[in-house]
Amino acid sequence: MGLSYYMSVIVENDPEEHYTRAIYIVNVIAQSVGPAIGALILIGYPMSVVFMIAPIPAIGALILVAYCTSRRRDLAPAASSS
Secondary structure (H helix, E strand, O other): OHHHHHHHHHHHHOOOOOOOOOHHHHHHHHHHHHHHHHHHOOOOOOOOHHHOOOOOHHHHHHHHHHHHHHHHHHHHOOOOOO
16 A cells, blocks of 8 residues: 555656666565565574564654654745735
């Protein structure tokens, strides 16, 4: 479900279509490599460590979205009052 959203965002912001063609390939690679890296790092650890580490990327993404949203709000022109 997320892939269609990401593709629409890239298509909207990439009128020359340089990156639009590559997003599906990059997404498939990330979905393959990400769990492999996680498995290599967590070999030998108890399952509870996985549940403690899993929220870290989500928290990082939340902070990044909040930062970008506040920055966009600061850069937006002030609404004219009439």
